[in-house]
Amino acid sequence: MSDRTSALALPGGRSHPLSAIRGLVPRLWPLPVGLRRAITPLAILVLWQAGSSLGYIPSRTVAAPIAILAAARDLLVSGALLHHLTVSLLRVIAGLSIAIVVGTTLALAAGLSRLGEDLIDSTLQMVRTLPFLALVPLFILWFGIGETPKIALVALGAMFPIYLNLFAGIRGADPKLLEAASTLGLSRAALIRHVVLPAALPNALTGLRYAAGIAWLSLVVGEQINADSGIGYLMMDARDFLRTDIIMVGLGVYALLGLLSDQAVRALERRTLAWRPAARVGR
């Protein structure tokens, strides 16, 4: 009974609402959950490889899994992957850093003063409704085709979630806590430091997580226009030679980078929000 229960339990330890129904189904798969979940992706990979090897899937549509692995190895060995990866990473780091500085500054100004809110918030809310990727043509006119338009695109896209979430977090600080802290004789600066900013931190980190996602999205777009390096360039270049294997490697790298940056922010949340009950971290 106990191993059956554990087989039905989710990793989080909560029982799944369907587990009662599943318990009625004969247990055909005496495999651990992790393995059972791997069955479908593995089956797709096997079918994909078989289809490619047997010639049903032409390599100009999509390369075979083994060919993709080989391409990844070649790119690693030649150093090309590392070079383009570094370039892309630096663009995201630069853009995201600008977004953090500008977004945080604006959110603090708007969140902590009425005048700041009047001057900043409504304007930013208007600009936010623009699909910022549509600014690419303008950015090329303004900034040319070098690094600047790519970094500017990342910075612009990533700034909004940082601003919006931090602003909402500052304004959402519990007035009861503010009141209690003010009876302790804290100055306004101390209230901001000890109450308002820590209260806004969970929101700010959620904003950072969204910002990291948008930063990679912006980079994908930015690197497909007039780039001569970066993962996006690698993929565009591969397109000209019908190298779907390299395109797939690029996709995989983008996915991995997105995942890693998300994990990095989650790790930051676990560290800085240690005071929250475990279940609420990362929600």
Place this chain on the structure above:
Amino acid sequence: MSAAAADMPPSRDTSVRGLVRRFGPTAVLDGLDLDVPAGAFIALLGRSGSGKTTLLRTLAGLDVAEQGSVELPARRAVVFQEPRLLPWKRVWQNVALGLPAADARAHAEQALREVELAHRMDAWPLTLSGGEAQRAGLARALVRDPDLLLLDEPFAALDALTRLRMQALVAGLWARHGMSALLVTHDVDEALLLADHAVELQHGRIGLRLRIDLPRPRRHADARFAALRSELLTALGIAAEEAA
């Protein structure tokens, strides 16, 4: 009055004269007078909306009255109905908040020991039970060594047993520190257990003032407790009928 204070030590008495506070057209406090002599424990009773909390917030400096004068001791501290601890600061940091940095931890520990919570001083507030959190709130008030302790229904959200222990704790702390205390409560028994005077707010003024002259520590089982209880209830009941 305040002019005479120049060459005297600052008064530890609390005195409220002619306090008026309106929310819209209704005057919640309507020319209220109240004295809390140094060291007195006053329980403030009254129906919901009678202005108890408004009065307490005025004394706490959280609300500004439109008319009237208030004289207060300089050192005041508030305990709210909810503990209102900052969840991102450890218990001792909450207690020490606003204190000079030197020895803050030692002072916090001392106050936490007084409320029997020193063993949780490094805990996160969200891991405390309701009673523990409220004791931490009490320690945060105590550590400031207040001359006037303002208690806004601090036991209302606690279970019955925890409430009894907290009431005994507060009675002991008040007796030891000799500060004045103003307790807003709905609970007649609580008023009788803790206070020297039960005061009822009515139409924004003091409607009834009953001296509670029972020996301490007080017990529910005491015959005089029961007698005073029915006296107070009757007084409140009569007052309520007059109000109708």
